[in-house]
Amino acid sequence: MKQAIVVRTDVKMGKGKLAAQVAHASLAAAEEAARRPDWYSEWKEGGQAKIVLKVSSEDELQGLYQTARAERLPAALIRDRGLTQLEPGTVTCLGIGPAPEDKIDSVTGRLKLL
Amino acid sequence: MKQAIVVRTDVKMGKGKLAAQVAHASLAAAEEAARRPDWYSEWKEGGQAKIVLKVSSEDELQGLYQTARAERLPAALIRDRGLTQLEPGTVTCLGIGPAPEDKIDSVTGRLKLL
Numbered sequence: 194m195k196q197a198i199v200v201r202t203d204v205k206m207g208k209g210k211l212a213a214q215v216a217h218a219s220l221a222a223a224e225e226a227a228r229r230p231d232w233y234s235e236w237k238e239g240g241q242a243k244i245v246l247k248v249s250s251e252d253e254l255q256g257l258y259q260t261a262r263a264e265r266l267p268a269a270l271i272r273d274r275g276l277t278q279l280e281p282g283t284v285t286c287l288g289i290g291p292a293p294e295d296k297i298d299s300v301t302g303r304l305k306l307l
Numbered sequence: 308m309k310q311a312i313v314v315r316t317d318v319k320m321g322k323g324k325l326a327a328q329v330a331h332a333s334l335a336a337a338e339e340a341a342r343r344p345d346w347y348s349e350w351k352e353g354g355q356a357k358i359v360l361k362v363s364s365e366d367e368l369q370g371l372y373q374t375a376r377a378e379r380l381p382a383a384l385i386r387d388r389g390l391t392q393l394e395p396g397t398v399t400c401l402g403i404g405p406a407p408e409d410k411i412d413s414v415t416g417r418l419k420l421l
Contacts, residue, residue, distance in 0.1 A: 207421075208421060209359035209421035212325055212326040213358070216329050217333075217355060307326070
C-alpha cells in the first residue's frame with residue numbers, strides 16, 4: 194500500500210507552505226480511504242509509505258484526479274484558501290491513496306519525484 | 308484550532324522528502340488528537356490550519372516534544388525508516404495538535420516559520 198501526493202510546480206510556494214499543502218492532501222486523501230478500511234489499516238501498519246511527485250500544470254493535476262476517481266481510488270484535490278502566498282482557490286496538489294501500489298502506479302507511474 | 312509541525316533544518320532532505328515527513332507528522336499528531344475529538348472536529352471544519360516551523364537540532368525537537376506531552380497536547384515525533392536519504396531512525400520532525408491556538412503558541416511561539 195502507498196499514497197502518492199502530486200504537487201504543481203507552476204505554483205510558486207515556499208518550502209514550508211508546500212509541505213503544509215502536501216500534509217493537507219495526505220490527510221484529506223487518507224480520510225477518503227475510510228471507505229476502504231482494509232487499505233488504510235494495512236498502509237498505516239506498514240509505515241504509511243508516501244511519495245511526492247510533480248506536474249507542471251493544473252490541467253495535468255485535474256486529469257490525474259479524474260483518472261483516480263474513475264479507478265475508484267481515494268483522492269482529494271487541495272485548494273488553498275489564499276490567505277498568504279497564493280490567490281484564493283488556487284489548486285495546489287492532489288492526494289491519491291492509500292491504495293495498493295500497482296493501482297497507484299497505474300495512475301501516477303509516469304510522473305517524476307518532486 | 309491549529310496544528311504545528313516542527314522540522315529539523317540540520318537534517319538535509321530534498322523538498323519532496325521533507326514534505327512527506329511533514330505529512331507523516333501531521334497525520335500521526337492528528338491521530339493522537341482522537342482523544343480530543345472536539346479539538347479535531349473544530350480544526351477540520353475550520354480548514355485544518357497548519358504552520359510549519361523550524362529548529363536546528365534534535366535536542367530542541369525533543370525538548371518541544373516533552374513540553375507538548377507535559378501540556379497534554381497531541382504530539383508525534385517522526386523517525387525516518389532510513390530507506391533513502393537518511394540514516395535509519397533519524398528524528399526528522401514533530402507534529403503538535405490540533406489544539407487551541409494559544410496552547411500551541413505556548414509551546415512553539417518563539418520558533419520561526421520554515
